[in-house]
Amino acid sequence: MLNPGPPPEEDQSTMHSKLTLPVLRNELEPAGSEAPTNSCGIRAATAARIANAFTIDVEDYYHVSALAPAIPRDTWKDRESRVSASTERLLSLLDEHHVKGTFFVLGWVADHVPQLIKRIAALGHEIACHGYSHELIYRQSPEVFAEETRRAKTLLEDLTGLPVVGYRAASFSITPRSSWALDTLIELGFTYDSSIFPVRHDRYGMPGAARAPGLVQAPSGRQIVEFPMSTAQMGPLRVPVSGGGYFRLLPYWFTRRGLRSINEREGKPFTFYLHPWEIDADQPRVEVSWLSRFRHYTNLSECEPRLRRLLSEFRFTTMRKVLRGQGLLSG
Numbered sequence: 001m002l003n004p005g006p007p008p009e010e011d012q013s014t015m016h017s018k019l020t021l022p023v024l025r026n027e028l029e030p031a032g033s034e035a036p037t038n039s040c041g042i043r044a045a046t047a048a049r050i051a052n053a054f055t056i057d058v059e060d061y062y063h064v065s066a067l068a069p070a071i072p073r074d075t076w077k078d079r080e081s082r083v084s085a086s087t088e089r090l091l092s093l094l095d096e097h098h099v100k101g102t103f104f105v106l107g108w109v110a111d112h113v114p115q116l117i118k119r120i121a122a123l124g125h126e127i128a129c130h131g132y133s134h135e136l137i138y139r140q141s142p143e144v145f146a147e148e149t150r151r152a153k154t155l156l157e158d159l160t161g162l163p164v165v166g167y168r169a170a171s172f173s174i175t176p177r178s179s180w181a182l183d184t185l186i187e188l189g190f191t192y193d194s195s196i197f198p199v200r201h202d203r204y205g206m207p208g209a210a211r212a213p214g215l216v217q218a219p220s221g222r223q224i225v226e227f228p229m230s231t232a233q234m235g236p237l238r239v240p241v242s243g244g245g246y247f248r249l250l251p252y253w254f255t256r257r258g259l260r261s262i263n264e265r266e267g268k269p270f271t272f273y274l275h276p277w278e279i280d281a282d283q284p285r286v287e288v289s290w291l292s293r294f295r296h297y298t299n300l301s302e303c304e305p306r307l308r309r310l311l312s313e314f315r316f317t318t319m320r321k322v323l324r325g326q327g328l329l330s331g
């Protein structure tokens, strides 16, 4: 159904000539260590200069799909909004590390705390679209999906005065049965999507999809740029290492190792994602299944210190800039 086109290859000789090894060694390698050369000939320090996409899905704890059984949609408006405080903490962290990121904003949040979205944009971060209602795409009709996505895009563009060209689905819900959504995104004027998770999961996933950014073909035959959620290839296994629950649940060294392998062994950028509620250890607890509680509440207090470390160990910028750097986007 999806035929990912081959991503453009980096010119490694150009990459090497552009870079200043001693600086990189100071930043990223222990004193006295040599930058290793791997089997592909990509030096670790050279790869460490690859800019990766730092992304935040801007939503409140009560928008999360896994908690939906315990939080009826019509109670959202009566709940305490915690998204602004947590997002402000993330903005401060990014500022400390001189990083600009891409914020995939839920339309519902933009409607309720518009000043937050204006502030994110004013700080120079990219505003992208996370839909309006956080309904899983494969539970929507194409008509409803088109209507709500147009509504969210227009709202965000009106708030910021800037075009919104990137999209990420609620819970990565562009799967083989909802790939028609890619056509809708093209029709609405999006130039890139970041919703495909090339793994097997109970709520999302497209296990055979490409792992690196590239063009994907929508059912109509038209193409759109896709930045899939990042996975590391560890032996025969594809391991999700792109952030969120995986970042909180697994030890930091595991994520770091996976992300470094994408930069260093493959010479590719990765995308990292997080939600504001993932650094909010005091959020109200909701009675849901054991599995959902485990995924949602584990290591919330660990997340911010880990994030600090991640921001100091890898290079990040907006998703749009990374895709431009890869030659996949022109605007």
Ligand SMILES: [Zn+2]
Residues within 6 Å of the ligand: 057, 059, 130, 134, 169, 170, 171
């Ligand atoms: Zn979401």
